[in-house]
Amino acid sequence: METLPFKYLGVPLSSRKLSIHQCLPLVERITNRIKCWTSKLLSYSGRLQLIKSILFEMQTYWGHVFIIPKKIIQLVNAVCRIFLWTGNYNPSKRALIAWERICMPTSARGLNVISFEWWNKAAICKMMWAIHMKKDALWIKWIHAMYIKKEDFTVMQTPRQASWLVKKIFDIRDWYKKIETVANMDKFCVIHKMYTLSRPQYLKVEWKALTLGNGIPRHNFVLWLALNHRLTTVNRLAKWGIQVDQDCIGTWLEEVAWMSKRARSGRAQNNILVFLFAAVTYQVWTERNMRRFQGKEKEAERKIRDIVLQIQIKGQQNAKWKKRLEQLNSFP
Numbered sequence: 001m002e003t004l005p006f007k008y009l010g011v012p013l014s015s016r017k018l019s020i021h022q023c024l025p026l027v028e029r030i031t032n033r034i035k036c037w038t039s040k041l042l043s044y045s046g047r048l049q050l051i052k053s054i055l056f057e058m059q060t061y062w063g064h065v066f067i068i069p070k071k072i073i074q075l076v077n078a079v080c081r082i083f084l085w086t087g088n089y090n091p092s093k094r095a096l097i098a099w100e101r102i103c104m105p106t107s108a109r110g111l112n113v114i115s116f117e118w119w120n121k122a123a124i125c126k127m128m129w130a131i132h133m134k135k136d137a138l139w140i141k142w143i144h145a146m147y148i149k150k151e152d153f154t155v156m157q158t159p160r161q162a163s164w165l166v167k168k169i170f171d172i173r174d175w176y177k178k179i180e181t182v183a184n185m186d187k188f189c190v191i192h193k194m195y196t197l198s199r200p201q202y203l204k205v206e207w208k209a210l211t212l213g214n215g216i217p218r219h220n221f222v223l224w225l226a227l228n229h230r231l232t233t234v235n236r237l238a239k240w241g242i243q244v245d246q247d248c249i250g251t252w253l254e255e256v257a258w259m260s261k262r263a264r265s266g267r268a269q270n271n272i273l274v275f276l277f278a279a280v281t282y283q284v285w286t287e288r289n290m291r292r293f294q295g296k297e298k299e300a301e302r303k304i305r306d307i308v309l310q311i312q313i314k315g316q317q318n319a320k321w322k323k324r325l326e327q328l329n330s331f332p
Contacts, residue, residue: 016164017069018066018067018068018069023062023072026058026062027072027075030055030079030080033055033058034088043218044085044218044221044225045218045220046218047083047084047087049217050083051080056114059116063119063123067165067168068120073120076116077099081095081099084102097228104202105202106211108204109205110202118198121175122198123191124168124172125172125175125194128169128170131148131169132153132154146162147159147162158170206260207227209274210227211223211224211227211278213271213274214318215275215278216279218282219275219281223281223282225285227256259273259274262274268324271321272324275314276311312325
């Protein structure tokens with residue numbers, strides 16, 4: 001028989017606290033997966049989708065079993081951050097938006113990327129609840145026989161002779177009880193709902209619907225960037241006491257507020273306006289980057305043609321848009 005630590009089903013088993021060295025294979029697996037992708041051909045929105053659907057799932061397999069060390073969580077977040085903003089895995093400090101904000105809900109200026117640290121806690125809470133309620137599993141019977149015995153699990157002290165992982169499962173009861181809406185240990189919601197309830201209550205923004213419209217994903221992502229950067233700049237200047245042209249700021253904020261109201265509507269005309277708003281923002285953003293970093297420029301007429309072509313293609317997929325787009329058919 002092998003001695004601890006050893007691997008079982010791809011994860012290390014140890015009676016002591018997992019070391020950073022033991023968890024490095026998780027970071028290496030994520031990095032190796034990024035190496036396999038032709039990431040340079042992907043837009044920001046494409047990389048974001050890969051992070052949500054693939055890289056996060058690679059983390060949860062570990063997160064449902066162990067308390068992941070904070071250093072490993074920081075390394076995983078760094079790899080995902082670098083991949084999102086650079087399309088690569090080489091170390092880089094380039095980041096247009098802080099990772100903490102990206103993990104915020106879409107209603108609070110974020111991109112709703114799951115925070116691995118908070119998800120790990122929610123998953124361990126499910127193990128804690130299973131010890132309390134589900135006594136049919138063999139490992140749960142062993143914990144009851146060794147540590148709980150006939151005591152009340154909800155109020156008993158954490159057993160000192162238990163392993164590090166068992167102690168952490170007992171200790172997480174206090175974190176679980178702080179969430180008043182699910183403080184009843186007789187019931188447990190799914191991990192995702194537990195994660196949502198445990199997150200801080202962020203201030204909501206009114207332009208959420210703008211970035212979740214029917215537009216092209218890369219357009220919506222760039223619009224999200226523009227909204228965050230613009231509002232962040234305004235907030236910083238106000239904090240530093242710097243006076244800015246209020247008419248300029250008011251015009252932008254008023255336009256965003258005007259478009260946000262229409263984004264919440266289901267009318268075809270309003271949906272087209274939101275699509276155009278995101279498309280124009282994207283074209284301006286790409287033109288700025290081209291002039292600043294490549295010293296090139298593109299004619300405004302060509303950009304307008306691109307927008308018209310994109311909206312016509314989108315209109316062919318939506319019957320409600322066709323009547324509203326007839327006026328664009330005469331475009332030369």
